Amino acid sequence: xxxxxxxxxxxxxxxxxxxxxxxxxxxxxxxxxALSTDxxxxxSKQKKSYFTFEERKAMLEAIRYVDLVIPENNWEQKKxxxxxxxxxxxxxxxxxxxxxxxxxxxxEVVYLPRTPEISTTKIxxxxxx
Numbered sequence: 366x367x368x369x370x371x372x373x374x375x376x377x378x379x380x381x382x383x384x385x386x387x388x389x390x391x392x393x394x395x396x397x398x399a400l401s402t403d404x405x406x407x408x409s410k411q412k413k414s415y416f417t418f419e420e421r422k423a424m425l426e427a428i429r430y431v432d433l434v435i436p437e438n439n440w441e442q443k444k445x446x447x448x449x450x451x452x453x454x455x456x457x458x459x460x461x462x463x464x465x466x467x468x469x470x471x472x473e474v475v476y477l478p479r480t481p482e483i484s485t486t487k488i489x490x491x492x493x494x
Contacts, residue, residue: 367393
């Protein structure tokens with residue numbers, strides 16, 4: 366079984382997220398999503414999510430492409446996750462291009478193109494006009 370992992374906040378879930386998850390799942394048989402916790406978002410990213418971790422987790426678990434959702438608590442856990450979950454492919458959006466190449470000694474690293482016309486930032490901006 367080919368295992369794939371991706372990471373993100375997945376707040377204000379939209380079709381760009383679904384596209385990423387679908388294309389990530391196409392890289393293998395089993396998709397693990399490491400979901401940023403509320404604490405990690407606030408303390409490390411200075412971002413406050415609209416939906417709580419548990420709400421975002423429930424939404425991700427309802428998506429047919431997602432097999433397992435785990436918490437992302439810090440930036441450093443990626444090497445451990447790849448090892449612990451026997452990951453074959455690490456997937457991120459291409460806005461992170463090159464940032465996770467350090468994992469190439471453990472697994473394949475794939476950067477997928479983002480859906481250009483949509484983002485959580487764009488949604489938030491449009492709502493505040």
